[in-house]
Amino acid sequence: MHFFLLRYLQLAVLLGGAKSVSKQTMDKYEEILPWVTGFVKSGYAAGTKHMTLADLSLISTYSTLKEMKCVDLRKYPFLESWFQRCKTQIPDYDRVNGEGAELMGTWYRKAKAANNNQ
Numbered sequence: 337m338h339f340f341l342l343r344y345l346q347l348a349v350l351l352g353g354a355k356s357v358s359k360q361t362m363d364k365y366e367e368i369l370p371w372v373t374g375f376v377k378s379g380y381a382a383g384t385k386h387m388t389l390a391d392l393s394l395i396s397t398y399s400t401l402k403e404m405k406c407v408d409l410r411k412y413p414f415l416e417s418w419f420q421r422c423k424t425q426i427p428d429y430d431r432v433n434g435e436g437a438e439l440m441g442t443w444y445r446k447a448k449a450a451n452n453n454q
Contacts, residue, residue, distance in 0.1 A: 357406055387425050398415065
């Protein structure tokens with residue numbers, strides 16, 4: 337998953353007043369998520385049997401996307417399995433990443449709702 341695509345998605349709603357995510361952006365996610373699934377399907381993001389820096393980088397993007405609830409991630413069960421596996425290996429996950437992802441997701445959903453009520 338691409339960090340900059342996530343930021344573009346967030347900024348359009350948070351700062352740009354967008355009422356929804358553009359079809360072009362959603363199409364990019366539909367292209368990227370199966371590709372990322374291929375990386376984690378056999379274990380971890382770098383194709384290893386243990387967590388690496390690649391997983392730590394990816395988990396922050398995935399967890400934020402998950403909290404934003406703008407993409408149907410149920411279509412990618414291997415990503416969710418990978419996410420749960422990684423969470424258990426990150427000391428104090430909720431404090432170091434989970435709370436921030438939840439905060440960003442809440443902010444995004446509230447901004448989107450406000451934009452749609454204008």
